[in-house]
Amino acid sequence: MTGERTATLDDVARAAGVSRATASRVVTGQGPASPRARDRVTAAVAALGYVPDASARALVTRTGTRLAIAVIGHTAAVLDDPYVGRVLISAAHVAAEREVGVSLHWLPLDDPGSLARLADGRGLGGLVVVNPTRPALETVPRGLRGRVAAVGVGARHVPSFDVDNRAGTDGVVRHLVRTGRRRIAMITGPSWLPCGDRAVDAYRKVLRDSGGEPRVVTGDFTAARGAEAATEIMARWPDTDAVFALSDLTALGVLDGLHALGVRVPGDVAVAGFDDIAFAGLSRPALTTSTHPVEDIAAAAAQAVLDRRDTSGATFYPSALVVRDSA
Amino acid sequence: MTGERTATLDDVARAAGVSRATASRVVTGQGPASPRARDRVTAAVAALGYVPDASARALVTRTGTRLAIAVIGHTAAVLDDPYVGRVLISAAHVAAEREVGVSLHWLPLDDPGSLARLADGRGLGGLVVVNPTRPALETVPRGLRGRVAAVGVGARHVPSFDVDNRAGTDGVVRHLVRTGRRRIAMITGPSWLPCGDRAVDAYRKVLRDSGGEPRVVTGDFTAARGAEAATEIMARWPDTDAVFALSDLTALGVLDGLHALGVRVPGDVAVAGFDDIAFAGLSRPALTTSTHPVEDIAAAAAQAVLDRRDTSGATFYPSALVVRDSA
DNA sequence: CCCATACATGGAAGCGCTTCCACCGCAATA
DNA sequence: TATTGCGGTGGAAGCGCTTCCATGTATGGG
Numbered sequence: 001m002t003g004e005r006t007a008t009l010d011d012v013a014r015a016a017g018v019s020r021a022t023a024s025r026v027v028t029g030q031g032p033a034s035p036r037a038r039d040r041v042t043a044a045v046a047a048l049g050y051v052p053d054a055s056a057r058a059l060v061t062r063t064g065t066r067l068a069i070a071v072i073g074h075t076a077a078v079l080d081d082p083y084v085g086r087v088l089i090s091a092a093h094v095a096a097e098r099e100v101g102v103s104l105h106w107l108p109l110d111d112p113g114s115l116a117r118l119a120d121g122r123g124l125g126g127l128v129v130v131n132p133t134r135p136a137l138e139t140v141p142r143g144l145r146g147r148v149a150a151v152g153v154g155a156r157h158v159p160s161f162d163v164d165n166r167a168g169t170d171g172v173v174r175h176l177v178r179t180g181r182r183r184i185a186m187i188t189g190p191s192w193l194p195c196g197d198r199a200v201d202a203y204r205k206v207l208r209d210s211g212g213e214p215r216v217v218t219g220d221f222t223a224a225r226g227a228e229a230a231t232e233i234m235a236r237w238p239d240t241d242a243v244f245a246l247s248d249l250t251a252l253g254v255l256d257g258l259h260a261l262g263v264r265v266p267g268d269v270a271v272a273g274f275d276d277i278a279f280a281g282l283s284r285p286a287l288t289t290s291t292h293p294v295e296d297i298a299a300a301a302a303q304a305v306l307d308r309r310d311t312s313g314a315t316f317y318p319s320a321l322v323v324r325d326s327a
Numbered sequence: 328m329t330g331e332r333t334a335t336l337d338d339v340a341r342a343a344g345v346s347r348a349t350a351s352r353v354v355t356g357q358g359p360a361s362p363r364a365r366d367r368v369t370a371a372v373a374a375l376g377y378v379p380d381a382s383a384r385a386l387v388t389r390t391g392t393r394l395a396i397a398v399i400g401h402t403a404a405v406l407d408d409p410y411v412g413r414v415l416i417s418a419a420h421v422a423a424e425r426e427v428g429v430s431l432h433w434l435p436l437d438d439p440g441s442l443a444r445l446a447d448g449r450g451l452g453g454l455v456v457v458n459p460t461r462p463a464l465e466t467v468p469r470g471l472r473g474r475v476a477a478v479g480v481g482a483r484h485v486p487s488f489d490v491d492n493r494a495g496t497d498g499v500v501r502h503l504v505r506t507g508r509r510r511i512a513m514i515t516g517p518s519w520l521p522c523g524d525r526a527v528d529a530y531r532k533v534l535r536d537s538g539g540e541p542r543v544v545t546g547d548f549t550a551a552r553g554a555e556a557a558t559e560i561m562a563r564w565p566d567t568d569a570v571f572a573l574s575d576l577t578a579l580g581v582l583d584g585l586h587a588l589g590v591r592v593p594g595d596v597a598v599a600g601f602d603d604i605a606f607a608g609l610s611r612p613a614l615t616t617s618t619h620p621v622e623d624i625a626a627a628a629a630q631a632v633l634d635r636r637d638t639s640g641a642t643f644y645p646s647a648l649v650v651r652d653s654a
Numbered sequence: 655c656c657c658a659t660a661c662a663t664g665g666a667a668g669c670g671c672t673t674c675c676a677c678c679g680c681a682a683t684a
Numbered sequence: 685t686a687t688t689g690c691g692g693t694g695g696a697a698g699c700g701c702t703t704c705c706a707t708g709t710a711t712g713g714g
Contacts, residue, residue, distance in 0.1 A: 008700060019664040024702060031703085032662055056700035058382040060669045069431075071416075085412015089398075092431045102431040104396075104415065106423040223605060252609045259611075278550060282579045284586075284611030335670060346694040351672060358673085359691055383670035387699045 007048035015044040027052060054101075067095045067302060070105040071130045073192070081221055081249055082277060083294060087130050087151055090298035098306060109133070109192060126305030128298070129158075133192055147308060149301040153195045160314045161301040162195060165246070165274065168290040168319030169202040172244055172272045175288070175321055177210045181242035181270055185215035185233045187226065187254070189246050199246055199274075215240065219250050226253020227260070234261060234269075241269055242327065248273035248280045248289055255283060255326065270327035274319075285325035293317050334375035342371040354379060381428075394422045394629060397432040398457045400519070408548055408576055409604060410621060414457050414478055417625035425633060436460070436519065453632030455625075456485075460519055474635060476628040480522045487641045488628040489522060492573070492601065495617040495646030496529040499571055499599045502615070502648055504537045508569035508597055512542035512560045514553065514581070516573050526573055526601075542567065546577050553580020554587070561588060561596075568596055569654065575600035575607045575616055582610060582653065597654035601646075612652035620644050 013023035025031040026041035150160040245251040251273025280287040340350035352358040353368035477487040572578040578600025607614040
């Protein structure tokens with residue numbers, strides 16, 4: 001049964017008739033090696049199907065640069081939203097280009113301490129935290145300082161990358177005002193996600209300037225909640241003439257909810273979202289929204305972390321108004 | 328500057344006044360340890376912020392069960408599609424429950440050999456390949472036999488998990504026929520993805536039974552291609568009265584394309600998709616489609632791999648017709 | 655023909671950890 | 685009191701790899 005054993009560098013060296021040191025030099029491409037030795041080792045590697053053990057290698061080189069991506073918030077809501085998937089894919093792309101591995105971690109909302117456990121070993125090149133809560137970010141192990149970035153929130157202690165949802169919201173709400181709406185309601189994100197605060201601020205500010213009173217309802221970024229919230233809003237403030245949701249998914253739900261209520265969009269009520277997801281242009285009426293360059297943001301975070309760039313503070317990416325039919 | 332060094336188990340042992348062996352026993356929870364030793368070690372761990380080095384641990388235990396997820400196909404199309412993200416998230420969930428790490432790999436379509444490189448070391452508990460091409464699966468390193476599963480294709484050599492798109496397609500197309508459609512076109516997936524073959528078979532079969540002639544157009548699972556394909560189809564076969572796309576995203580694109588053409592849905596042409604994504608119910612008209620339990624499938628694949636269950640052969644998950652407004 | 659120089663090579667140390675094994679002291683039993 | 689058994693413990697080996705260092709072995713110039 002020894003045939004089932006995976007080959008080790010010793011096996012390769014023995015098969016090639018060289019020392020393990022030489023074999024290592026050839027395999028890694030570092031250090032001198034005669035053509036003869038090179039050939040024999042290469043042949044042995046192929047013959048034995050040798051694959052270096054990453055653990056052993058990382059142990060000695062202390063250079064195992066792996067990019068860890070931690071997603072916080074274990075809610076079902078995340079499943080339907082393409083957001084996390086897009087972040088994952090984009091960050092994984094960046095990592096793949098640099099030939100560093102990616103590890104994925106799924107952290108419950110209520111156990112921020114688990115972030116610390118991610119730093120398993122020095123094999124960690126960096127950590128990207130998606131949708132982090134504030135307490136979670138404070139549990140980042142000190143060995144990792146300077147190698148952590150946050151996506152999707154304006155974090156304090158670590159470099160963070162997010163869309164400028166203040167400016168984006170401002171743009172959307174101003175557009176609503178410009179097109180004659182005054183009684184504008186807003187559906188926010190989940191309360192545990194601090195990223196919405198700046199958006200709500202912007203919304204309040206525009207309303208104040210235009211003489212409207214704020215009508216804020218808490219959402220959770222899901223479509224189901226959007227439909228529900230639409231009903232709530234129309235019941236509580238029947239004269240509402242516009243609804244702005246901080247998520248396209250929710251806005252699509254609003255469209256659905258209003259449709260069920262027999263409210264016409266945009267005739268009776270204008271609807272706007274945020275994110276400009278692929279489906280925003282496909283709904284009927286097509287959704288007015290503001291862009292969210294998720295891939296750029298995630299890629300930037302991954303790059304910053306892998307480059308050990310100390311981009312402290314928050315970086316906000318521009319969001320552009322996309323006017324379609326719903327508002 | 329020694330303060331910056333990350334603590335090792337030796338440091339912990341020294342601080343706790345015990346041997347490294349004892350410290351290890353306490354940290355891992357394996358083997359006997361007196362309450363006194365336990366307390367002292369625990370305290371030392373906390374004080375030093377010690378985190379075990381996963382590489383070193385994996386090296387000696389040979390038990391580093393990490394779940395590798397490889398996504399094949401580097402196309403932009405994957406980005407918009409929630410599919411891959413959902414697979415990732417679901418598999419990561421399963422892994423998280425069992426406390427095994429997840430590593431993510433992004434493989435170009437044209438270099439299947441890179442699959443072999445994933446088996447870096449014995450730290451690999453299993454490999455889930457998403458959307459694998461046939462040649463890619465054949466490059467799986469022999470050390471990994473029995474620890475690989477495929478998602479999204481009826482693979483030959485490794486256990487595979489996919490939706491039963493033969494039955495699903497059958498259900499959708501029969502529904503179209505039942506509602507009076509005869510001149511039904513189909514938009515498939517990309518040609519490099521073999522999973523569509525069975526669906527096309529089913530489509531052909533139903534058409535043959537109902538006396539229609541097949542009208543097959545190649546797609547790529549994107550919405551943009553759907554809009555394009557709709558135009559192509561209507562130009563080539565102007566009397567088409569139904570379009571079935573093997574992807575909801577594409578079907579939504581078809582809706583858009585037909586709308587631009589001034590074709591009414593479902594009045595003039597019925598449209599049906601496949602997958603029942605979250606947005607399918609939100610489009611206007613709401614999309615008729617067939618379910619695709621992506622999360623179940625991905626979870627099953629991850630479980631099979633982590634359990635070392637030798638579920639050879641293909642497992643197909645049922646797909647249920649969802650009739651909405653578009654067909 | 656001999657010595658300096660370069661390169662190729664193997665021996666050996668050690669990365670941080672787990673675990674086998676031998677050991678020791680203690681309580682329980684004869 | 686002598687013997688057994690056992691939980692707790694430390695020493696030491698070794699996982700597979702890289703890399704320092706010393707030792708060859710060809711090559712050039714003097």
